[in-house]
Amino acid sequence: MIRPVIAADLRAFHAVMMAADMDPRSSWNRTTLEGLEQSLFAPGLGGFVAVDGGKVCGCVGFRPDGEDTLTLNKLATLPRYRGQGIGVALVRAVEQFASERGFGRVLLAVSQFNLEVVPYYERLGYVQADEIYAFASPGSPVPVVLVKAIQSPLQKVVT
Numbered sequence: 001m002i003r004p005v006i007a008a009d010l011r012a013f014h015a016v017m018m019a020a021d022m023d024p025r026s027s028w029n030r031t032t033l034e035g036l037e038q039s040l041f042a043p044g045l046g047g048f049v050a051v052d053g054g055k056v057c058g059c060v061g062f063r064p065d066g067e068d069t070l071t072l073n074k075l076a077t078l079p080r081y082r083g084q085g086i087g088v089a090l091v092r093a094v095e096q097f098a099s100e101r102g103f104g105r106v107l108l109a110v111s112q113f114n115l116e117v118v119p120y121y122e123r124l125g126y127v128q129a130d131e132i133y134a135f136a137s138p139g140s141p142v143p144v145v146l147v148k149a150i151q152s153p154l155q156k157v158v159t
Contacts, residue, residue: 002093005040005047005059012056013040013049013074020076023113027137031074039063039074047074048093050086057081060090062097065107065134070098070150072108091124098150105150109133109143121146 005013014036022028040047040061050058058077065071072094077086098106108126110118118128126146133143 001051002048002089003051005049005061007037007041009049009056009059010037010040013047013059016056016059016078017074017076019078021079023111025140026111026113027140028111028114036074046097048090048097050077050081050090052081058086058090060094062094064103068104069107069147070094070101070103070105071135072106075108087120088124091121095148095150103150105147107131107145107147109136109145111143112141115144118144118146124148 010033014031014033017028017031017036020028039045045061045063047059047061049056058081059074060072060076061074063071063073072091075087075090077090095106106126107129108121110121126148129145129147131145131147133145136143
């Protein structure tokens with residue numbers, strides 16, 4: 001089951017992120033509970049969790065970046081749940097959220113230490129963009145930016 005993240009999920013969300021086994025050089029590994037709380041529960045920010053048997057087994061965050069862009073971040077699933085479509089369901093939940101709120105695209109940044117996931121996002125319809133990622137971690141290599149156009153029910157279809 002995919003549902004919006006709530007404050008009671010904070011520790012489980014963090015645990016899923018830390019179980020992702022990211023490259024030790026990645027800023028991902030420096031995510032604290034306090035920083036995670038700020039990135040999920042400040043006004044306008046949020047995320048989703050995947051829950052199996054009452055246990056959080058996947059997570060994703062998002063934040064608006066301007067009027068047209070919703071940025072997807074912190075996508076992770078526990079290793080034993082991988083390959084079951086949970087990550088795809090979490091990405092689709094963010095895309096649906098973006099569509100319902102009138103965003104024209106979803107953007108994400110992939111760390112240079114995690115480039116093996118780029119084909120995964122490309123299979124989901126994301127394309128590499130020649131853009132600067134405004135929220136890159138200082139001191140980290142420039143990430144790869146991927147974007148996907150989102151059709152909003154708020155947008156009129158022109159034929």
